[in-house]
Amino acid sequence: MTQLGPGRPRLEPRRRQGHTPRAEILDAAAELFTTNGYGNTSTRAIAEAVGIRQASLYHHFGAKDDILDALLGETIAAAGELAGRLSGSPEPAAVRLYALARFDIEQLCAARWNIGALYFLPELRGERFAQFRARRDRLRESYETLAADAVADIGAAGVADAAAIPFRLVETVINIRSDGGAVPAGARRAITEAVLRVLGIPGELTAVEKAADVLMAGIGD
């Protein structure tokens, strides 16, 4: 494990996000992984950034990849749970897909650090992250099922070949954030609408949007 060089940015011990040591460790790790790189970050540097001893960090996480796994899990937990609830809802698939995409985009953009950028680490292909990959695959499949159902609902105008695209469109906010860009409300909305438009769902989406509002209010949170 490489120690951080002298050029590392100043971190702020004890001014971390979160109310528990575990949350503080995750916040510090997310900052270091996304700003200095995963391979360049040691557990010692993470402990230092939190203002605790390395031994205390190991009380919460056995190894650096356990921290990464916890962070990755956070990027899909809420969307995965929502997808599960939506799968049984009676609303049209287009409405449920819109609601899921909007929620997912909002949470990916609201996260303090752009943890989704870590999806591209080659480390994620190893056995250690098989469980995370399986969970993310389930979320991807939820998107694809909703998209396929939404396509079927509109008949001949539907674009069946595009069913894989909504999931990928949602994750473009990770790419935009990684390029240093904010994702303003207009862009978030445009991407959410694009999720339906690529499937051939035409024109004015106000009705779908309103139905998604009602659906989400009913689900509560």
Next chain:
Amino acid sequence: MTQLGPGRPRLEPRRRQGHTPRAEILDAAAELFTTNGYGNTSTRAIAEAVGIRQASLYHHFGAKDDILDALLGETIAAAGELAGRLSGSPEPAAVRLYALARFDIEQLCAARWNIGALYFLPELRGERFAQFRARRDRLRESYETLAADAVADIGAAGVADAAAIPFRLVETVINIRSDGGAVPAGARRAITEAVLRVLGIPGELTAVEKAADVLMAGIGD
């Protein structure tokens, strides 16, 4: 710089892609960066994978980040050049955008290693890569200009807010490859069509596709 651990995959010295030492170095580096990680790859490991001495590698590249910069440049060079040629063409913007997106998707998918996954490295935000970022920004702007023009061409049905999405849609093939997936011809075509569909360009795209074929044949390559 960290040396590669004992668990590294077997590489094949002297069976590299490319006919020059420089090309062989780039091929080996692309493999190591995308499979072991940039931070985990030393110039020594790259030299070893090519079957040359580290000193010989330094004859071609001054440092590891010079190799990364050259690889990144390859991901946008051809698309950037095509965008430049297309900007002066008299064809409708939708046809030029379709042609650019299709070409860019094909070359991102045809590349032996998924180098675009390296866009997400925090290292790219540093001064060292300012020139690459500027070149990629110009490509992004070419997409956005063509998209905005295509939206303007179709009047009220056009979705002006979506002009930033085509560039991001094209780069989703990097995300798909990074997840270990191939991007079959059907998926590549679906993404290319989605580029126009998100802008509100409706229905049957066969005419646009044929016009793009003619345009590309005229440009030659």
